Amino acid sequence: MQYLVSVIDDGAGLATPTEQADIDVFNDRLRAEGHWVFAGGLGSPDPATVVDNRGAEAVITDGPFVESKEYLAGFWIIEAADLDVALELAAEGSRRCNRKVEVRPFL
Amino acid sequence: MQPQGGGAPVPVSRVELHETIARIHRAEWTRLVATLTRRFGDLDVAEEAVAEAFATAVERWPADGVPPNPGAWLTTTAHRKAIDRVRREAKRDGKQKEARMLYVDEPPEPLGAIDDERLRLIFTCCHPALAVQSRVALTLRMVGGLTVPEIARAFLVQESAMGRRITRAKAKIKAARIPYRVPSAADLPGRVSGVLAVLYLVFNEGYLATGPDTDPVRQDLTAEAIRLTRMIRALLPTDGEVAGLLALMLLTEARRTARVAASGELVTLDAQDRGAWDAAMVAEGHRLVRERLSAGVPPGRYQILAAINAVHTSARDPRDTDWAQVVALYDQLARLDPSPIVALNRAVAVAELDGPEVALAAVDELHGTLEGYHAFHATRADLLRRLGRNEGSRAAYDRAIELAGNTAETAYLRRRRDQLGGGRRLSSPAG
Numbered sequence: 115m116q117y118l119v120s121v122i123d124d125g126a127g128l129a130t131p132t133e134q135a136d137i138d139v140f141n142d143r144l145r146a147e148g149h150w151v152f153a154g155g156l157g158s159p160d161p162a163t164v165v166d167n168r169g170a171e172a173v174i175t176d177g178p179f180v181e182s183k184e185y186l187a188g189f190w191i192i193e194a195a196d197l198d199v200a201l202e203l204a205a206e207g208s209r210r211c212n213r214k215v216e217v218r219p220f221l
Numbered sequence: 222m223q224p225q226g227g228g229a230p231v232p233v234s235r236v237e238l239h240e241t242i243a244r245i246h247r248a249e250w251t252r253l254v255a256t257l258t259r260r261f262g263d264l265d266v267a268e269e270a271v272a273e274a275f276a277t278a279v280e281r282w283p284a285d286g287v288p289p290n291p292g293a294w295l296t297t298t299a300h301r302k303a304i305d306r307v308r309r310e311a312k313r314d315g316k317q318k319e320a321r322m323l324y325v326d327e328p329p330e331p332l333g334a335i336d337d338e339r340l341r342l343i344f345t346c347c348h349p350a351l352a353v354q355s356r357v358a359l360t361l362r363m364v365g366g367l368t369v370p371e372i373a374r375a376f377l378v379q380e381s382a383m384g385r386r387i388t389r390a391k392a393k394i395k396a397a398r399i400p401y402r403v404p405s406a407a408d409l410p411g412r413v414s415g416v417l418a419v420l421y422l423v424f425n426e427g428y429l430a431t432g433p434d435t436d437p438v439r440q441d442l443t444a445e446a447i448r449l450t451r452m453i454r455a456l457l458p459t460d461g462e463v464a465g466l467l468a469l470m471l472l473t474e475a476r477r478t479a480r481v482a483a484s485g486e487l488v489t490l491d492a493q494d495r496g497a498w499d500a501a502m503v504a505e506g507h508r509l510v511r512e513r514l515s516a517g518v519p520p521g522r523y524q525i526l527a528a529i530n531a532v533h534t535s536a537r538d539p540r541d542t543d544w545a546q547v548v549a550l551y552d553q554l555a556r557l558d559p560s561p562i563v564a565l566n567r568a569v570a571v572a573e574l575d576g577p578e579v580a581l582a583a584v585d586e587l588h589g590t591l592e593g594y595h596a597f598h599a600t601r602a603d604l605l606r607r608l609g610r611n612e613g614s615r616a617a618y619d620r621a622i623e624l625a626g627n628t629a630e631t632a633y634l635r636r637r638r639d640q641l642g643g644g645r646r647l648s649s650p651a652g
Contacts, residue, residue, distance in 0.1 A: 115398050196400040197350055198408070219397045 115219065116151060116193055117200040119207055122214040123187035128157055133212050140210040144192060149203060151191040159185045187213065191220075238283060245291045246275060247441070250366030252292075253299055255338035258363075258401060261303050264345070264391045268363060270303035271295075277302075339364070340403050340456060343449065347416045348399045355390040356419050362387050365423065365445050403456075413457060417466050417523065420446045420453075424470050428477075429627050443474050461513050465524030468509035472530035475502035480629075487633035491539040503534050525554045544573040561590040569600055577607040595624035599634060611641045 129137065144150040159178035166173045178185065190207060194200040200217050208215045250271065257267035274295045288294040346359040361367045373383035393399070404412045427442025450467045457463050479497040482488050510531040513524050520528070529550045536542040551567035565587055572580035581604040584597070591597035602617035618638035625631045 196398045197348075198400050198404070200397075201350065217397075221396075 115195065115200075116191055117197075117204075118218045118220065119190040119192060119200075119204050120186050120216040120218070121155075121188040121190075121207075121211055122184050122216060123158075124184045124214070126213065129155070129211060133210070136210040136212075140207055143206070144190070144203070149192045149194060149199075151193055153188070153190040155188040156186060158187070235283065238287070241287055242275070242278060242282065245278075245295070246366060247445075249292050249295055250275075251339050251342065251364050253295060254363050254366075255342040256296070257299055257303055258342060258345075259338055260300075261307065262401070264363060264394060266303050266306055268391075270299045270306065273302040274299035337403065339452060341401050343416055343453075344403055344412060345394060345399060345401050347412070347419045348394070349412070349415055350397065350399060351390050351393065353418070355386055356415070357422050358383060358387050359390045360419050361423060364449065365442070367441075409457070410460070413453065413460060414462065416453060417450075417462060420450050421466060421469075421523070423449075424473075428473060429630070440477065443470070443477065446470060447474060461516060461518055462521045462523050464509045464513055465521060465527045468506045468513075468527035469523050469530060471502045471509070472506035472527060472534050475499040475506065475534065485629055485632055486636065487627075487629040489633070490533060495537060498534065506534065507531055520553075522554065522557055525550055525557070529554075542573070544570055548574050561587045562594075562596075565591060565594075565597060565600060572604060572607075577604040580604055581608065593624065595621045595626075595630070598624065599630075602634070602637070606637070606641060614638075615641055 141150070141153060144153075162178040164175040164177070164179045166175070188211070192200060192203055194203060197217070197219070200219075204215050204217045253271045253274070254264075254267050257270055258264050261267055261270075277298055278291070278295065282288075343360065343364055346363050347356045351359065358372055361372045362369065369384045369387060370380050372387075373380040378386075403409075424443055424446035427439040427444075427446060447467070447470050450463065450470060454460075454463045454467050475498045476490075476493060478499075479493040479495070480488055488494075506527065510524075510527050513520060513527070529547055532543050532546050532550070547570040548567065551563065551570055555563050555567060565584065568580045568583040568587075571583060581601070584601055584604060587597060598617045598621035602614045602621055605611075605614035605617060615638055618634055618641075622631055622634045622638065625634060
C-alpha cells in the first residue's frame with residue numbers, strides 16, 4: 115500500500131540546513147526499512163503554471179491553481195502495510211522537516 | 222428495531238417475539254459484525270450482511286419460530302448474505318474480487334477469540350485518524366448495533382447527515398487501510414484513552430438522553446457502554462483510567478432507577494431514595510476506586526470523577542456528604558482539566574460547603590463560556606432560589622428549560638420554576 119505524505123508549508127520557506135540534515139536522516143531510515151518509494155522538494159508555488167487543455171486550445175495561467183497561505187512544499191511517497199505504519203512514519207517526517215504533513219492513500 | 226403495523230393491537234406473542242429478537246440483537250450484533258469483518262475484510266459488507274440477517278429473522282421467525290440456537294442461525298444467514306454480496310460484486314467487477322473469495326471458505330473463528338474480535342472492532346471504530354464524532358457514530362453503529370436513525374436522534378443530527386458520516390468513516394477505513402487489529406503495547410495507552418472518550422460519550426448520551434420523544438434514560442446505551450468498558454478492562458486490568466471509567470459508570474448507573482420518578486421527572490441526588498440504589502453496582506464501584514487509591518499512581522480524569530461519585534454514594538443521608546472532600550477532588554480535577562464545566566460542578570459543591578452566595582459568584586464568572594448550556598442556568602436558578610432572589614431564579618429556570626433536551630430534566634425544572642415563591646428547601650441541581 116502506498117501513501118502520499120505531503121509537506122504543508124505555511125510561510126516558513128525553504129528548509130534550513132539543519133532541517134535538511136534531519137530530512138536526510140529520515141530518508142535514510144525510509145530506505146533502510148523498505149518504505150522509500152520517491153520524494154521531492156517543491157519550494158514555494160510562485161513559479162507554478164496551470165495548463166487547461168480541456169477546451170479548443172490549451173489555456174496557460176501564471177501562478178498556482180489555488181491561492182492560499184498554505185501550500186505543498188514537498189512530498190514523500192512511502193510504502194506502508196497500513197495507516198498506522200504510515201502515520202508513525204509521517205509523524206517522524208513532520209518532526210524532521212519541521213512542517214505539518216498530510217497523509218493520503220493512493221487508490 | 223423493527224417496524225410494526227400501526228393501528229390494531231399487537232398480539233402478545235408478537236410482542237414477545239419482538240422482545241426476543243431485540244434481546245438476541247443486543248447479545249449477538251457485535252460478535253457477528255466483528256467476526257464477519259474479520260472474515261470479509263470489509264466493515265460495510267459485515268454491517269449490511271448482519272443487518273440483513275436480522276431483517277430475515279424478523280420476517281421468518283414469526284412463522285417458523287425462533288431457532289434453537291439463534292446465534293448460530295444468524296451467523297450462517299449473515300455469512301450467506303455476505304457471500305451473496307461479494308459474489309454479486311465479483312460478477313460486476315470481473316475477477317478482481319476473486320482473491321477475497323478465498324476468505325469466505327475459511328472455517329469460522331473459534332468461540333474463544335470472540336472478545337478479541339470485538340476489541341479489534343472497537344479499536345478500528347475509535348481510530349485517531351477518524352474525527353471524534355465519526356468515532357462515536359461508528360462505534361454505536363458497528364459495535365453497539367444502533368440504527369442510523371437512532372444515532373441521528375441521539376445526537377440531534379439529520380438522519381441523512383448521520384448516514385453520510387458513517388458511510389464516509391467506513392470508506393476512509395477501507396481506502397486509507399486503517400488496520401483491523403488491537404494496537405501494539407506501545408500504542409495502547411494513547412489508543413485506549415481515545416476508546417474511553419467514545420465510551421463515556423455513549424454512556425452520557427444514555428444517561429442524559431436528549432430529544433422530546435426519547436426516554437430520559439436510555440438503559441440500552443448505558444448498559445452497552447458499561448459492557449464495552451468491562452471488556453476493555455479485561456484486556457487492560459492495570460490501566461487506572463479504564464478502572465476509573467468503569468467505576469464512574471457503575472456509580473452513576475447504580476442511581477439510575479432512583480434518578481427518574483414514576484412521573485417521569487428527574488430526582489436530584491439529595492432527594493433520591495438511597496435504598497433504591499443498586500447496592501451491588503455501588504459496591505463494585507467503591508471497590509474499583511479503593512483499588513486505584515491503593516495503586517499510588519496519580520489519578521487521571523475518570524478516576525477523580527469516580528472518586529467524587531464514591532464520596533456521594535458513601536453517604537447514607539445526603540446531609541452526611543463530605544463536601545470538603547468533594548470540593549478538594551474538584552480542585553484536583555480542575556488542575557488536570559481547567560474547563561468551565563468542571564468549574565460549574567465545583568461551584569455546586571462549594572454551595573454546600575460555603576453557601577450559595579459564594580457559589581453564585583463563581584457560577585456568574587462562567588457566563589461568557591456557558592451561556593448556551595442548560596446546566597449553567599439550572600445551577601444559577603437553584604442558587605438564586607436559595608438566596609430568595611425569585612425573579613432572577615425564574616428567568617434562569619426559563620432559560621434552562623429552553624436549552625435542556627432531556628425530558629426528565631425539563632419536567633423537574635418546570636416544577637421547580639412553578640414552585641418558586643414557596644419554601645427554601647436545600648437542594649442540589651446535580652443528578
